[in-house]
Amino acid sequence: MQNTDLLAIANTYGCPVYVYDAHKIESQYKRLTSAFKNVNSLKINYAVKALSNISVLKFLKELGSGIDTVSIQEVKLGLTAGYDPKDIIYTPNGVALDEIEKVAKLGVQINIDNLSILEQFGTNHPEIPVCIRINPHVMAGGNTNISVGHIDSKFGISIHQIPHILRIVENTGMTINGIHMHTGSDILDIDVFLYASEILFETAHNFKDLKFMDFGSGFKVPYNEGDIETDIEEFGERLSLRFKEFCSKYGKEVTLAFEPGKFLVSEAGYFLTTVNAIKQTTSTVFAQVDSGFNHLIRPMLYGSQHTIVNLSNPEGKERFYSVVGYICETDTFANNRRIKEITEGDILAFKNAGAYCYMMASNYNSRYRPAEILWYNNKAHLIRERENFDDLIKHQIIVDL
Numbered sequence: 001m002q003n004t005d006l007l008a009i010a011n012t013y014g015c016p017v018y019v020y021d022a023h024k025i026e027s028q029y030k031r032l033t034s035a036f037k038n039v040n041s042l043k044i045n046y047a048v049k050a051l052s053n054i055s056v057l058k059f060l061k062e063l064g065s066g067i068d069t070v071s072i073q074e075v076k077l078g079l080t081a082g083y084d085p086k087d088i089i090y091t092p093n094g095v096a097l098d099e100i101e102k103v104a105k106l107g108v109q110i111n112i113d114n115l116s117i118l119e120q121f122g123t124n125h126p127e128i129p130v131c132i133r134i135n136p137h138v139m140a141g142g143n144t145n146i147s148v149g150h151i152d153s154k155f156g157i158s159i160h161q162i163p164h165i166l167r168i169v170e171n172t173g174m175t176i177n178g179i180h181m182h183t184g185s186d187i188l189d190i191d192v193f194l195y196a197s198e199i200l201f202e203t204a205h206n207f208k209d210l211k212f213m214d215f216g217s218g219f220k221v222p223y224n225e226g227d228i229e230t231d232i233e234e235f236g237e238r239l240s241l242r243f244k245e246f247c248s249k250y251g252k253e254v255t256l257a258f259e260p261g262k263f264l265v266s267e268a269g270y271f272l273t274t275v276n277a278i279k280q281t282t283s284t285v286f287a288q289v290d291s292g293f294n295h296l297i298r299p300m301l302y303g304s305q306h307t308i309v310n311l312s313n314p315e316g317k318e319r320f321y322s323v324v325g326y327i328c329e330t331d332t333f334a335n336n337r338r339i340k341e342i343t344e345g346d347i348l349a350f351k352n353a354g355a356y357c358y359m360m361a362s363n364y365n366s367r368y369r370p371a372e373i374l375w376y377n378n379k380a381h382l383i384r385e386r387e388n389f390d391d392l393i394k395h396q397i398i399v400d401l
């Protein structure tokens with residue numbers, strides 16, 4: 001998208017506003033599928049929690065994607081977007097058996113990451129095949145060394161508990177149709193990821209009815225110029241080769257699955273804000289925008305460094321700013337950032353605002369959640385209205401005491 005497109009959206013719809021470039025989502029999707037073009041059966045399940053707007057889900061569905069969900073509400077959003085239940089995988093953690101059973105009843109693929117739930121689910125529904133989430137205990141430690149750890153992670157069933165899984169499967173007569181891992185760490189070091197994959201391949205040989213193997217996510221995207229990102233093309237080439245070897249040893253073709261969130265939508269997103277005030281203190285120059293961690297919490301929660309561009313003064317000379325918000329709380333988006341000279345009223349764009357940004361927005365300070373725009377074929381489509389005062393009080397019950 002051009003800066004002028006973003007400025008036009010800010011003018012038309014007002015700030016703060018989230019904008020998603022559908023073409024970027026499409027090119028990321030195609031980059032991933034073409035990296036694995038040599039695999040006979042590939043399935044991409046977009047991780048809905050990154051950005052769950054139904055129009056975005058529909059767009060990904062048109063591209064051929066399935067979805068990965070973590071709650072029954074995300075499953076329902078997917079069904080509303082038109083996904084076939086068989087193109088939905090549900091990967092809950094710490095969720096009650098009751099909800100898991102409800103999702104299974106909808107015909108969605110269940111992924112279980114807990115022995116107690118596995119035993120109960122298998123006892124109640126031995127006829128429903130399930131996927132199991134394995135914790136391979138692999139972590140990337142430093143640049144090249146592989147360390148085995150993560151023993152206390154709340155996710156997945158430990159590879160050391162395979163004998164117990166097998167006992168449950170035998171006792172209940174249930175079928176395991178998939179195995180899954182998602183370590184949550186970045187695939188920066190392809191060797192580390194392939195090492196974890198070997199553990200999954202080894203585990204797979206314990207299960208005779210696999211239809212798919214799901215390697216989760218962890219694809220890293222650049223946030224700033226010069227950031228390292230996963231070399232998807234090299235990764236695709238190497239894992240595809242290894243996967244084909246596995247399939248021939250396993251004796252049948254299984255589907256290779258991934259569930260990227262950030263990779264597909266992060267770079268497609270821009271968060272547009274207006275500068276309310278410039279405030280010079282003894283030590284710094286603050287640019288205060290009409291937002292805060294109520295709309296974009298990643299910088300404060302994770303220390304994410306979102307690139308900030310002054311759309312209103314692209315040719316200006318650079319100066320140093322601390323970009324902060326307007327809520328009554330420390331809400332620093334960026335410290336001592338070099339940005340083109342800012343004047344009150346300028347529009348600032350935060351990049352990489354597609355994944356885990358709108359989704360974590362709240363009404364703190366009783367501010368409205370922003371609008372969302374999907375940009376496609378040179379046209380801005382409003383896909384969520386800005387909230388209003390009625391939304392804020394919708395569920396309040398005003399009592400006279």
Ligand SMILES: *Cc1c(COP(=O)(O)O)cnc(C)c1O
Binds near residue numbers: 047091261262
């Ligand atoms: C969050 C999540 C993902 C997506 O992770 P990204 O880093 O956004 O790609 C994939 N799988 C599961 C199970 C998740 O919880």
